[in-house]
Amino acid sequence: MALLEVDRLSLQFGGVAALSEVSFHVEKGEIFALIGPNGAGKTSMLNCISGLYKPTSGTIRFQGEPILALPPYKRAEKGIARAFQNIELFKHMTVLDNIMLGRHVRMRAGLLSCGFYWGKAQQEEIEHRRAVEEIISFLEIESIRHKPVGTLSYGLQKRVEVGRALALSPEMLLLDEPMAGMNSEEKEDMARFILDIHEERGTTMILIEHDMGVVMELSQHIAVLDFGKCIAFGTPEQIQTDPQVIEAYLGQEGTKEGRSA
Ligand SMILES: Nc1ncnc2c1ncn2[C@@H]1O[C@H](COP(=O)(O)OP(=O)(O)OP(=O)(O)O)[C@@H](O)[C@H]1O
Numbered sequence: 440m441a442l443l444e445v446d447r448l449s450l451q452f453g454g455v456a457a458l459s460e461v462s463f464h465v466e467k468g469e470i471f472a473l474i475g476p477n478g479a480g481k482t483s484m485l486n487c488i489s490g491l492y493k494p495t496s497g498t499i500r501f502q503g504e505p506i507l508a509l510p511p512y513k514r515a516e517k518g519i520a521r522a523f524q525n526i527e528l529f530k531h532m533t534v535l536d537n538i539m540l541g542r543h544v545r546m547r548a549g550l551l552s553c554g555f556y557w558g559k560a561q562q563e564e565i566e567h568r569r570a571v572e573e574i575i576s577f578l579e580i581e582s583i584r585h586k587p588v589g590t591l592s593y594g595l596q597k598r599v600e601v602g603r604a605l606a607l608s609p610e611m612l613l614l615d616e617p618m619a620g621m622n623s624e625e626k627e628d629m630a631r632f633i634l635d636i637h638e639e640r641g642t643t644m645i646l647i648e649h650d651m652g653v654v655m656e657l658s659q660h661i662a663v664l665d666f667g668k669c670i671a672f673g674t675p676e677q678i679q680t681d682p683q684v685i686e687a688y689l690g691q692e693g694t695k696e697g698r699s700a
Pocket residue numbers: 452455456457475476477478479480481482483484
């Protein structure tokens with residue numbers, strides 16, 4: 440059984456079909472890429488998976504269970520975490536506090552239990568701190584842990600955004616253009632972190648990325664969207680040689696993005 444199964448998913452915005460009958464599946468432990476030209480429906484698909492958008496029809500199953508009726512926080516509890524295309528951090532708060540906030544759905548001790556079982560709540564707090572410190576050291580951001588996020592470079596903010604999503608200890612991580620706007624050094628760092636997360640934590644990932652070199656190198660399977668339709672699904676080798684993909688997206692040379700991207 441695949442970890443995530445998307446079956447004939449459609450999403451309509453008035454007259455615009457953002458997604459039409461899209462089907463694909465993501466295996467546990469793989470890096471899966473969603474590619475396609477601007478406006479193809481990639482972010483809309485992530486929004487349907489995380490619960491921000493409600494599809495018009497179709498189904499999504501996570502670990503065999505239908506999830507479309509669940510609100511976003513329930514999907515987060517089930518292990519689906521999201522890093523956004525436009526950074527969604529609290530800019531005035533520190534790196535540490537932002538990542539700690541990402542951990543909140545894993546925190547069980549509420550106000551009542553804190554009152555009755557102070558020791559238990561304290562123990563939990565220590566464990567969450569340890570998990571967060573582990574992420575900070577994993578992402579090599581120890582030196583900026585007490586800095587307000589708004590004072591950091593764009594590349595570092597993107598890294599913190601990934602850290603916030605990782606704090607959920609997710610089963611599946613949705614990464615929407617994690618390298619957009621980065622210089623080549625920052626991109627290399629992010630690619631290394633994605634591979635490390637995959638190898639060391641075994642986290643399944645769905646990656647939206649426009650850089651074809653990165654996509655072909657990192658992912659095991661790729662789905663190609665074009666005008667809301669899934670026009671191809673396969674390994675990087677299959678996608679690179681698929682005539683429909685070359686026509687719609689990669690351009691005649693099969694290396695760069697064709698249509699506006
Ligand atoms: N909230 C919304 N309201 C109306 N239309 C929307 C909304 N979100 C997306 N769309 C439309 O759905 C289509 C798919 O958009 P989407 O952002 O999913 O594409 P994308 O492949 O992620 O593009 P990009 O690569 O530019 O981020 C577009 O025509 C877009 O205008």
